[in-house]
Amino acid sequence: MKGGVDVEHRKKVYDPETLVPEIEYIVNCGGVFPLTVTGISMRPFITPHIDTVFIEKTSPTDLKKGDVVFIKYNGRAVLHRIYKLNKDGFYMQGDAHASSDGFFDYSCLIGVVRYIHNGKTNKKRKANTMCIRFLVKLNRVRIHIFDFFKR
Secondary structure, three states, X not given: OEOOEOHHHHOOOOOHHHHHHHHHHXXXXXXXXXXXXXXXXXXXXXXXOOOEEEEEOOOHHHOOOOOEEEEEEOOEEEEEEXXXXXXXXXXXXXXXXXXXXXXXXXXXXXXXXXXXXXXXXXXXXXXXXXXXXXXXXXXXXXXXXXXXXXX
């Protein structure tokens, strides 16, 4: 035990079928759910097994391009960034992915990530801070690389 918390329990990895209903319940009751990310699809902005995201409830009208959302879809839990919105739903993609996840309607939405806690530096930052600037720079680099190889 460390600080009254069972360390082994805190590090346990839960399967989505067990965890997603719990997250959904806590978020729908107005709570904030801390979740340590295990996948690599959001690198470099969310580091697996180090960063903790804080998921809270949001309405579809409050969502904006660049928000990181937590959804459930076909029994899977997905944490990716919105890159396009419309009145019926949104398109999202992992920061480390080259292709889109596709279109999702708002019924899939569980919550939005408001903060990311860096486990190494013990600092908390907003989920969409600096990301947009980085992605714009990355996109410019990709365009130059593709132009070079087209020659």
